[in-house]
Amino acid sequence: MLMALVAAPLLSCVTRAPIAEIAIEGVTLVDAAGESRSDQRVVTLGDRIVWVGAMGAGGPPASRVIDGRGRFLIPGLWDAHVHFLYDPELTDAMASLFLAHGITSVRDTGGDLERLVELRSGWGREGVAAPRLFVSGPLLDGALVVYDGATDEQPELGTGVPDAPAAREKVRWLHDRGADFIKIYELVSPVVFGALVAEARALGMPIASHVPLSLTADVAGPETGSMEHLRNIELACASDWRSLLEARRVRLRSYDAGRGYELRRELHESQRLPAIAAYDADRCRVVLASLRQTMQVPTLRLNAFNRSRPDREPQWWSALEALPISVQDRWRRIARELDDGDARSDMTFADWSLFLVAEMKAQGVPIAAGTDTPIRLAIPGDSLHRELELLVRSGLSPREALFAATLAPARFFSLQDEMGQIAPGMRADLVLLAADPLLDIRNLRQIEGVMSQGRWLSKAAE
Numbered sequence: 001m002l003m004a005l006v007a008a009p010l011l012s013c014v015t016r017a018p019i020a021e022i023a024i025e026g027v028t029l030v031d032a033a034g035e036s037r038s039d040q041r042v043v044t045l046g047d048r049i050v051w052v053g054a055m056g057a058g059g060p061p062a063s064r065v066i067d068g069r070g071r072f073l074i075p076g077l078w079d080a081h082v083h084f085l086y087d088p089e090l091t092d093a094m095a096s097l098f099l100a101h102g103i104t105s106v107r108d109t110g111g112d113l114e115r116l117v118e119l120r121s122g123w124g125r126e127g128v129a130a131p132r133l134f135v136s137g138p139l140l141d142g143a144l145v146v147y148d149g150a151t152d153e154q155p156e157l158g159t160g161v162p163d164a165p166a167a168r169e170k171v172r173w174l175h176d177r178g179a180d181f182i183k184i185y186e187l188v189s190p191v192v193f194g195a196l197v198a199e200a201r202a203l204g205m206p207i208a209s210h211v212p213l214s215l216t217a218d219v220a221g222p223e224t225g226s227m228e229h230l231r232n233i234e235l236a237c238a239s240d241w242r243s244l245l246e247a248r249r250v251r252l253r254s255y256d257a258g259r260g261y262e263l264r265r266e267l268h269e270s271q272r273l274p275a276i277a278a279y280d281a282d283r284c285r286v287v288l289a290s291l292r293q294t295m296q297v298p299t300l301r302l303n304a305f306n307r308s309r310p311d312r313e314p315q316w317w318s319a320l321e322a323l324p325i326s327v328q329d330r331w332r333r334i335a336r337e338l339d340d341g342d343a344r345s346d347m348t349f350a351d352w353s354l355f356l357v358a359e360m361k362a363q364g365v366p367i368a369a370g371t372d373t374p375i376r377l378a379i380p381g382d383s384l385h386r387e388l389e390l391l392v393r394s395g396l397s398p399r400e401a402l403f404a405a406t407l408a409p410a411r412f413f414s415l416q417d418e419m420g421q422i423a424p425g426m427r428a429d430l431v432l433l434a435a436d437p438l439l440d441i442r443n444l445r446q447i448e449g450v451m452s453q454g455r456w457l458s459k460a461a462e
């Protein structure tokens with residue numbers, strides 16, 4: 001019942017907590033890129049870590065001391081794939097849910113830019129504790145748009161980019177209005193994809209992308225900084241990838257009356273399982289080798305949903321109670337309906353996704369933790385822990401999973417010198433744990449306190 005323990009004091013104290021020197025003393029530091037160190041002292045001032053060293057080795061005094069003895073300190077976590085605007089009934093609840101679960105930074109990978117920027121500046125104006133929010137603005141889609149706002153399940157997260165001039169103009173517009181990166185979606189043409197990439201590079205913006213349906217992962221991936229959901233990699237890894245791609249391109253050209261969402265679904269439904277059945281290990285090694293500089297965000301909790309239903313976990317039900325009542329009611333109803341359709345669930349894509357992450361690890365492909373919350377019953381915060389557990393299940397060590405939720409997303413934004421480790425000069429985002437996450441990744445749920453941008457948000461460990 002993390003929420004009951006952490007969320008209430010967190011919310012009651014956040015606006016009053018002064019930003020001052022804080023020392024966390026006697027704690028074991030857990031480093032995703034190095035060795036753990038016990039009996040340490042960490043001092044923060046405002047939004048910076050100013051000193052780290054062994055207990056007894058000195059360092060500046062602090063006006064407030066947090067007892068870290070017997071506890072473990074990690075850098076604040078990231079959820080690298082989030083949609084704040086997917087469910088309007090949940091938007092306002094998300095920031096505090098993330099913090100309560102130790103997530104101090106999030107990457108919003110698709111939604112209306114002006115609303116997201118307003119959300120972010122509203123937190124700053126009102127002094128509300130919230131994660132650092134990095135936004136892409138809308139999904140940049142093709143002449144047809146998958147998320148066009150036609151139904152509640154397909155809210156208007158996307159925008160159409162019909163040609164190269166429109167692509168360049170759109171990226172400049174996003175840049176000028178505060179987007180931190182761009183997110184390319186599945187229905188862009190190869191020409192539009194190239195123009196989006198070129199313009200974003202010229203402006204110094206990182207690029208996240210689904211593999212467009214008209215391209216393959218080994219062609220599109222190296223042009224981008226991150227790829228989402230392992231989507232369309234199954235096609236690139238199939239022995240008959242050429243004929244599958246050609247069939248795709250013919251269909252994309254001929255489809256002129258209908259919705260983008262339907263077109264994408266038709267292509268996935270007709271090609272995904274045949275492509276997985278035609279998996280070619282040699283071909284896939286070549287594809288994965290091309291992705292060694294491209295962070296992969298597998299969203300296993302989404303891809304492996306049928307294999308690992310969240311509503312089968314007691315943890316999910318207790319975390320659900322922190323959501324707005326209307327969302328709780330709706331999600332309980334959805335969970336019941338899932339049970340009715342359960343016998344027909346196909347596990348192929350779930351198992352293939354878990355398998356592919358292990359292959360990526362073996363090939364040295366960088367992996368980051370993202371959830372797609374709140375899509376498909378993903379509770380903000382809780383779902384990141386679920387994702388990390390699934391990354392470990394697929395073959396990552398707990399330390400590699402921690403890396404995936406700290407340094408990997410920081411690197412996407414070239415922020416590895418500021419975030420993702422506990423060292424002087426780094427930003428003051430920290431999570432204090434009751435147990436060692438390297439022994440069991442589930443120990444990341446045992447949160448005793450969270451520091452977000454220099455603010456200490458829990459009274460539990462004082």
Ligand SMILES: [Zn+2]
Nearest residue numbers: 081109110372
């Ligand atoms: Zn998404």
